[in-house]
Amino acid sequence: MEYIIIAVVIAVALIGAAAGLVVTGRRRKELPPPPAAPPQVGAPTAEPSGQPSAEPSAEPGPVVQAEPGPVAGPPPLDVPEPTAGRLVRLRSRLSRSQNSMGKGLLALLSRDHLDEDTWEEIEEVLLVADVGVAPTQELVERLRARVKVLGTRSPDELRTLLREELTTLVDPTMDRTLHTARHEDEQPPRPAVVLVVGVNGVGKTTTSGKLARVLVADGRTVLLGAADTFRAAAADQLQTWGERVGARTVRGPEGGDPASVAFDAVKQGIAEGADTVLVDTAGRLHTKTGLMDELGKVKRVVEKHGPVDEVLLVLDATTGQNGLVQAKVFAEVVDITGIVLTKLDGTAKGGIVVAVQRQLGVPVKLIGLGEGADDLAPFDPAAFVDALIG
Template identity: 75%
Template sequence: MQEWLYLVIGLAVLAVLAVAGFVTTRVRRPGHAPEQPPADVTGVTDVITPAPSDTVEAPATPTTPVPPTAEVEVEEPAAPELERPEKPASRLVRLRQRLAGSNALGRGLLGLLSREQLDEDTWEAIEDLLLGADIGVAPTQELVERLRTRLRVEGGQAPDARAVLREELIALVDQDLDRALRVSGEGDAPGVVLVVGVNGTGKTTTVGKLARILVADDRTALLAAADTFRAAATEQLATWGERVGVEVVRGPEGGDPASVAFDAVKEGVDRGVDTVVVDTAGRLQNKQGLMDELGKVKRVIEKQAPVTEVLLVLDATTGQNGLIQAKVFSEVVDVTGIVLTKLDGSAKGGIVVAVQRQLGVPVKLVGLGEGPDDLAPFDPAAFVDALLG
């Protein structure tokens, strides 16, 4: 019985050994490498690199050679050709021709004075014509009285009447007033021109046209866009300056006008320019606000250089309203000269006389059109001759 037990145990051991040998042979068959443990992807240093014999190299992808980048020459845009403004002398001729084309005042006066009999009705008609031309009551009465006296003594023939009328009109416009523009400073300081006036009179346009006059006279200039309450005014001024190569000093919209004016004049002093022209705000809500603003602008400017000219821009077609504006501005700043825009020479030509009488300062510049060079120095004799044709 015991021997039988030993036999069974021996057979069982042999069976176990046989199975173990079979499994080992299956695992170690040629061509099958033992499995590698999985790589730890949580760290680069723990990644296991496969053996060279087991690495399959992917075929190289052919690359297309990249041609060298060609150097492209970018041409700088050509600087715009600067305009050459017209000289003042030729402007006077052209303005005179334009003024003579609408001389209703002159034709009307000559027609009345050429009548065979100058009765009271005729003199009343002459007065009405002069008053309608905005000459003003006092200058009209003065002119009529002088014409009556001279024509009574010298005769009333047409040629004589024309000569007498010309002399009296020139005297009325006052040929002896100093109409020179003070655009030069003393020593190394630039001339400083302060341009004032209500919005709508052509103030900013006048500043741009004045810059053209300065360039035509071979002067260097700098413009100050101190009308900071109108962005359009600043852009308009910049456009005027670009056309003739004159720079514009500007500030933030709604900024302090005095600060812009100060910076412009300081820049003008540092650069040694001949003239700085300052465009100012034209708001006329109340006289006190206007006085404070313009007074501050002028005081601040004069910390750098004296103001050599204060030009008041008036629209000749506004008549008595223009005279009211002139009076307000003359109380605010020391106006030294008048610029009359839109002076067509017909019904409103007499504003020249009225505004000079009102302010006691001369008309220095006149404009008759919208062209860039339609601004010229005022000449009394040329003005009267144009009125009389």
Template identity: 70%
Template sequence: MLVGLVVGLLRRGRRGPDTAAPPEQRRPEPGVDYRPGVGDDAEEPRDTLVRDVETVRLPDSVTEPPAVEDVPVAPEVERPAPAAGRLARLRARLARSNTALGRGLLQLLSRDTVDEATWEEIEETLIAADLGTGPSLEIVERLRTRIGVDGGGDPRAVLRDELLRAVDPTLDRSLAVAPTATEAGVHRPAVVLVVGVNGVGKTTTVGKLARVLVAEDKDVVLGAADTFRAAAAEQLSTWGERVGVPTVRSDVEGADPASVAFDAVKAGADLGADVVLVDTAGRLQNKRDLMDELGKVKRVVERHGPVDEVLLVLDATTGQNGLNQARVFAEAVDITGIVLTKLDGTAKGGIVVAVQRELGVPVKLVGLGEGADDLAPFEPDAFVDAILEPAG
């Protein structure tokens, strides 16, 4: 009985554990009862990498892209708008600033009775507007004659005539910027020297003047002879780049300004330029050694030929102090013209009359704002009309 049980168990073991079991209790076998599926032949997971990723090589067809070098992009060259008529276009700015000289006078002259007290007020208004005592008295006398004695008609028309006479439309306000040829036939560009005290905006004025000349199809070279202010040469170069104008400068801070100015004029001649604009360092008018240095710059430049223009830049808001500056600069170098900056920021537009009387030279350019094209050729008629324009 026991032997039979053991033999039976052994036979069951050779047949498999489930062959004798009822069909409902037998475990199905892959390949017999169904097609092998996922997990039937699974292996133990690997605990190490088959290959080191560092040893894997890319196919020969895969190459690294070439390195892209930074190519400097040339700045876009601007084409400035023509300068003619700018003063008229900017009349509104001037009118808002000069109500004391314009509207104030018109209100006084339009009174029913213009008595002695009114004439004194008119005189005070003119002096306060920086016309100066002499020109103010002259204007009052002519107004008294035309309005008080002759009963001269429209006060505005009379005032316009007298202010225009004081500004003097007969003065030659053109810029001497035409190149010439020497007796030997060598091309010589016109040379413009720009001078003034610190802080009046000389470098900016030179940059804006370059735009005015480029708009007139002039070939311009800039000379950065302000070698004592670190940012001056860089600032001037930026102005030049915007309109495609080259700048001659020194890489040495504090270099001899006369040498830089000389090199700029030489470069202008070699390049066949029409005009060379030379920016100089600002200097206080009471520093004799600095004023002497300015005279040296002019003399060194004149080795190439005469300097065609010496433009004195004045801040219109400084009033009588500007006149003091003008006197000293006129002694150091022969001033040929005045550039009045910030004219739109003062109610004292009479500085135009005063500085012309003081130096005997005309105001040729005026600054009327911070924009790149806000430097305008001075036009007497447009100026007087602007200061008489009712402020809005």
């Protein structure tokens, strides 16, 4: 009996010891020591000083701290094209347009026999091209005299003759300088002031933005004045152009006094040391006396800071001779110094360049050949004639 009791006690002790070993093993399995994590590819390592490194990024590769950027705004346009490159491109576009005045004249002059019917056709080509009656008669008389003296006419001789006569007609002697440089000789130095005027719908605001782009590309600092207070969209459009080309815009309340906005723009331009202040005015019908008087007021108020350097009249070249009526009225009110001819591509006739200069005695200073940001450039008579002839 005693042996049985001893055997039971020993068995219980063995079972308890075994259970303890099992429990301990389970605990060890539940609490394993953390294995050393393999280093991540590209993860930062500890500094040589022994200080712990920063927590690695979830993505592979080093963590780069972004530099603070400018306040978000309209995306900038591509780098403005300097004037020289722009002229080459515009000349190429003009030569591919539907403008056929030069090519038509060259074809007629190349005929073996130039009879009266041919000379009438030459006159018709010039008149259809919006050259005007008086300039057409002048050119035809000169061509008649030179062809008679020339006698035998080779293609090269005819091309040279036509180029010379058309260049004379366009008048390369007119001063086409665009005055946009800061007046350093004055105290305090004053920016050049440019007013952009014209009837409704000719694209004054777009032209103002493109002109600002031309000036910035040529190294000028520009401040824009949104004096078209009748249309909020015009001020918004001009400001967008300014933000894209790097020019600040001064604007006033919708329906406010445009003369006040123009005055403030020039005042700010003086304070900021700008090279050029470009003032976009509201479109107005040339037949509305009140609106034209208001435009005159804008110019007079701006002149309290000093003379206005340029008054650029924007004309849609596709309107042809009708644009001359507008130009005459504007010239009487604000003393225009230069013409901006837009839309010379497509259906526009190159003769309008001659007509507007002859009628007003004012040079064409800028031309536009499309809706692109760089489709505006200073007018070059020789390049223009070469493009007409092709």
